[in-house]
Amino acid sequence: MSTLITGIAELTTQDPERRVLHDAAIIVDGDRIAWLGSAAKAPAADERVDAGGRAMLPGWVDSHTHMVFAGDRSAEFEARMAGQSYAAGGINVTTRATREAGDEQLAALLRARIAEAVRGGTTYLETKTGYGLDVAEEARHARIAAGEVDAVTFLGAHLVPAGADAGEYTDLVCGPMLAAVRPYAQWADVFCERGAFDEEQSRRVLLACREAGLGLRVHGNQLGPGPGVRIAVEVAAASVDHVNHLEQADVDALAGSWTGWDRDSAEGEPGTVATCLPACDLSTREPLAPGRLLLDAGVEVALASNCNPGTSYTTSMNFCVGTAVLQMGLSLDEAVRAGTYGGALALRAQDEVGSIEVGKRADLHLLQAPAAIHLAYRPGMPLTHAVWRAGKRIV
Ligand code: NIG
Numbered sequence: 001m002s003t004l005i006t007g008i009a010e011l012t013t014q015d016p017e018r019r020v021l022h023d024a025a026i027i028v029d030g031d032r033i034a035w036l037g038s039a040a041k042a043p044a045a046d047e048r049v050d051a052g053g054r055a056m057l058p059g060w061v062d063s064h065t066h067m068v069f070a071g072d073r074s075a076e077f078e079a080r081m082a083g084q085s086y087a088a089g090g091i092n093v094t095t096r097a098t099r100e101a102g103d104e105q106l107a108a109l110l111r112a113r114i115a116e117a118v119r120g121g122t123t124y125l126e127t128k129t130g131y132g133l134d135v136a137e138e139a140r141h142a143r144i145a146a147g148e149v150d151a152v153t154f155l156g157a158h159l160v161p162a163g164a165d166a167g168e169y170t171d172l173v174c175g176p177m178l179a180a181v182r183p184y185a186q187w188a189d190v191f192c193e194r195g196a197f198d199e200e201q202s203r204r205v206l207l208a209c210r211e212a213g214l215g216l217r218v219h220g221n222q223l224g225p226g227p228g229v230r231i232a233v234e235v236a237a238a239s240v241d242h243v244n245h246l247e248q249a250d251v252d253a254l255a256g257s258w259t260g261w262d263r264d265s266a267e268g269e270p271g272t273v274a275t276c277l278p279a280c281d282l283s284t285r286e287p288l289a290p291g292r293l294l295l296d297a298g299v300e301v302a303l304a305s306n307c308n309p310g311t312s313y314t315t316s317m318n319f320c321v322g323t324a325v326l327q328m329g330l331s332l333d334e335a336v337r338a339g340t341y342g343g344a345l346a347l348r349a350q351d352e353v354g355s356i357e358v359g360k361r362a363d364l365h366l367l368q369a370p371a372a373i374h375l376a377y378r379p380g381m382p383l384t385h386a387v388w389r390a391g392k393r394i395v
Helices: 074-081 088-100 103-119 135-146 166-184 199-211 228-234 248-256 278-284 291-296 317-327 332-346
Strands: 002-012 020-029 032-038 047-058 060-062 122-128 151-157 187-192 215-220 239-242 273-276 301-303 364-367 384-389
Touching (some): 103 122, 103 135, 122 384, 135 166, 199 228, 228 239, 273 291, 278 317, 291 332, 301 317, 301 332, 317 332
Parallel strands (some): 122 151, 151 187, 187 215, 215 239
Antiparallel strands (some): 002 020, 364 384
């Protein structure tokens, strides 16, 4: 069954020559994009949908979330707005609440968050464990996530649980916990930060997870300068996320990881994506990640929601992309690319999703606006009109 969507005022494509097509049309055949071009030249299809003069983008690829959780930390947030600083210890609060939630309850909470993300145009989603912090709970959270999202990341190394010895806990993460989570996860992550895991512990976790066949990502340089970015590049992680406090050596290391990649042709070996999380930066009152600087240095940048109860309780990629334009100095094109193709690169899913190209999965986001710049021009407005995932209309 093929569908011709016409009446697209502005179609964001991956073509380096003409990023945007006006008065465009697209044909979806099954779960794939089969054709795109000028509406005047569109071939026939089995059915026809009129986009009504709206703008169409690829669906958002949200490459960093922590959606498997129960409980509420709004009081912590309120205290932060009154001047308290963010401390990773709040993770323990969510861990307690999440351990108390049964499988059904946890799955229902996760599904509700995914549904919210989808209603905001997200069509490809990663989520992490990290609120279990013991073998059985980490495995349970990974198992629940595995049936619901596109990519699962093992984050047993999120925090050393209260009262535990850091070295012994790191051994547990690298041994029995990794073995228990492995069947459900494709990725592994470590929170490399003062108050969480130090350089040696982080490296140990990453190498053990790589040995087990997981792809790697790192939470790095969120709350202060540190070794996170450099370790991420050293182990060839697919992304390093947060990147708020960077030194020149960090930027150079990230840029160096992209020298084998041709941005225009998307050929070569991708390096370590710098994932910026602007909603988190606002919620923790950290300086916004230097996305402009990183792009200028030749680093591929992703934007993600970081949906979690501690530092960024939003699923809105529309908000993150709009904020990147308003406050991070990214152009609209750069911000949209970071929220789609950048996220796909961070999940090494760029051959399948993240751009509107013939042959790719038909993940489409139709805005309630004639042009994508409305994401920044009309901040906070409900701008998602329709969403297709793998060719199926889901919003
Ligand atoms: O990505 N930084 C570490 N992890 C989360 C926050 C977790 C929490 O506070 O619950 C983040 O911001």
